[in-house]
Amino acid sequence: MAVNISGQANQHALNQHVESFLKATLFHKQTLLLAFSGGMDSCVLLDLLASAKQSLGSLLDFDLRAMHIHHGLSPNADKWAEFCTSACAALNVPLQVVHVEIPANSGLGIEAAARQARYAALLGELENHRPAHHILLAHHEDDQAETFLLQLLRGAGAKGLAAMAQVDAGRRLLRPVLEIPHAQLLAYAKERKLQWIEDESNANIRFDRNFCRHHILPVLEQRFPAAKATLARSAGHIAEAAGLLDDLAQLDAATAVEGKQLSLNAIASLSPARARNLLRWWLSSHQQPLPSSQRLQEMLHQLLGAKSDAMIKVAIDSARGVWLRRYQDLAYIEVNKPEMPIAMLWQGESELYLPDNSRLLFERKIGIGLAVERLSITRLRISSRIGGERFKPGLAKPTRTLKHLLQEANMPPWQRERLPLVYCDDTLAVVPNIGVASHLQAADYEMGLVISWVDDSGFVLNAL
Numbered sequence: 001m002a003v004n005i006s007g008q009a010n011q012h013a014l015n016q017h018v019e020s021f022l023k024a025t026l027f028h029k030q031t032l033l034l035a036f037s038g039g040m041d042s043c044v045l046l047d048l049l050a051s052a053k054q055s056l057g058s059l060l061d062f063d064l065r066a067m068h069i070h071h072g073l074s075p076n077a078d079k080w081a082e083f084c085t086s087a088c089a090a091l092n093v094p095l096q097v098v099h100v101e102i103p104a105n106s107g108l109g110i111e112a113a114a115r116q117a118r119y120a121a122l123l124g125e126l127e128n129h130r131p132a133h134h135i136l137l138a139h140h141e142d143d144q145a146e147t148f149l150l151q152l153l154r155g156a157g158a159k160g161l162a163a164m165a166q167v168d169a170g171r172r173l174l175r176p177v178l179e180i181p182h183a184q185l186l187a188y189a190k191e192r193k194l195q196w197i198e199d200e201s202n203a204n205i206r207f208d209r210n211f212c213r214h215h216i217l218p219v220l221e222q223r224f225p226a227a228k229a230t231l232a233r234s235a236g237h238i239a240e241a242a243g244l245l246d247d248l249a250q251l252d253a254a255t256a257v258e259g260k261q262l263s264l265n266a267i268a269s270l271s272p273a274r275a276r277n278l279l280r281w282w283l284s285s286h287q288q289p290l291p292s293s294q295r296l297q298e299m300l301h302q303l304l305g306a307k308s309d310a311m312i313k314v315a316i317d318s319a320r321g322v323w324l325r326r327y328q329d330l331a332y333i334e335v336n337k338p339e340m341p342i343a344m345l346w347q348g349e350s351e352l353y354l355p356d357n358s359r360l361l362f363e364r365k366i367g368i369g370l371a372v373e374r375l376s377i378t379r380l381r382i383s384s385r386i387g388g389e390r391f392k393p394g395l396a397k398p399t400r401t402l403k404h405l406l407q408e409a410n411m412p413p414w415q416r417e418r419l420p421l422v423y424c425d426d427t428l429a430v431v432p433n434i435g436v437a438s439h440l441q442a443a444d445y446e447m448g449l450v451i452s453w454v455d456d457s458g459f460v461l462n463a464l
Helices: 009-026 040-058 077-090 110-127 141-153 182-191 208-223 227-256 263-266 274-286 295-306 401-408
Strands: 031-035 062-069 097-100 134-135 261-263 313-317 320-328 330-335 343-347 352-353 359-366 380-383 421-424 427-431 448-453 460-463
Touching: 009 040, 009 182, 031 040, 031 110, 040 062, 040 077, 040 182, 040 343, 062 077, 062 110, 062 330, 077 097, 110 182, 134 274, 141 208, 182 460, 227 261, 227 263, 227 274, 261 263, 263 274, 263 295, 263 330, 274 295, 295 313, 359 427
Parallel strands: 031 062, 031 134, 062 097
Antiparallel strands: 261 330, 313 320, 320 330, 343 380, 352 359, 359 448, 380 421, 421 427, 448 460
16 A cells, blocks of 8 residues: 655655664664665665664664666666765765676567566675675555556466565565655655666666556556556555465465475366466476466476376476476476586585586484495495496395386486486495495494485485
C-alpha cells in the first residue's frame, strides 16, 4: 500500500519510513550494500540511509557501503562513475565501481542483459572479503507498477505478476522505498537540493519499460489517476497468492521430493495444476529459471508420458547446459560439464575439488571405510573410469564388473560417466556409492577413511 507523504513533512516522513523499515528488517551490526546508479532514486536512498545511520546510531550500528555498476553502454559512463564516487565520498560511504560487459548476442536484449549483469555483479559480491548481509535497491511504487504491467503483457504467471518483493530474503535484496511514489522521492530530492545524473537511455522508448513509462501509463492515468498505486497494490495481492502456492508446493514436496530428486509417482498422483505448481517450485528451489507455461507442460508430458526405459533429456537452460532428466521414476537436474580426465593424488586432505568442480570428501571414522592406518596408506590415486573395471565390495560377494554394480545401485548414467575412482597403488580401493574393496575394509575396531563424492547438485554418494 502506498505511503502518503506530502508537503513540508515530506523529509521527516521519508526519514521515519526508512528508519522504521530498517528497524523491522535488520539485526545489529549488519552490512548494507546500496546499488548506486547515481540517478535520482538511488541518490535519495543514499541520503536517507546516511541519515538513518546517524539517527539510529548504536541501536543498529549498521555498516553502509555502495556499489556502482559501470555498464559502458553510454559515452557518459565514466562521468557517472566519477559523480557516484564524489557523491558517496561526501557522505563518507565507501564505493566500489564494478565494470561489466554486456554481451551483444545474449538473446535477451540490451535492457534485460544489462539488468542480468547488474544483479550478477551485486550478488557476486559474496566473494568479497566483507560480504554484505543485504543489498539495497531504490525501486519505488512507479517501478512496481511498470514491472507489473510488463509482466502482464508478457503473460506471466503468479510469480511474475507478483513483481518485486520489498524483502527478497532468498537473494538478500531489500527495497526500502518500494511503497513510495516517484513524485514524493523527487520532492525530497529537491527539498534536500540533491544532485543526480540523468541517463539519456531513460527517454529511449525502444526499451519496453520506457515505452510503458512514457506512453502507456500516462494514458491510463488520464482515465484512472491512481493507476500506478492500483497496479502496485495488485502486485502485492498476487505476491500473497504466489506465497500460498509456494506453501502448497512445499506440502506436496514433503512426499514428492527425495533428496534432490523429484518422485514421478508422487507428482503423477496430483491434479495437473498442482503438478505444474510443484514442478515450478522444485525448479526454482534449484535456482533454475522458471519456464513458460507451454514449456512447463512439455516437461511434465516428457517426465510422465515417456516409456519407463526412455532416457529423456529436456532443456532447462541449454545455454548453461542444464537439463531435466528422468531415471528410475525420479526427475533429476543435470548440469553438463566438459569431459575432463581425473588424475589426482590424495595426501591427507579433508576435501579435494575435481576438474568438473565436484568434490571428494574424506572423513576418518572407527569401524567403517578404508583401513588407512592398518595398511599405512598416506596417499591415494584418484582417477576417471576407463571401462572394464572389476570390483569386489564384500567378502561374501563375487567380483563383478563396475558397470553392473553401478546399474544395480541405480546410479543415473550421466553420473556414472563422471564417477571418480580411488586407487591404492594399482588396486581399485574405493568406488563411491558402491563401497570399499573387501580386503581393504576397516574392521569394527579400526580407524577407517570414509570417502564421499558430492556432485553438481549437492547429491552425496558415500563409500562405506
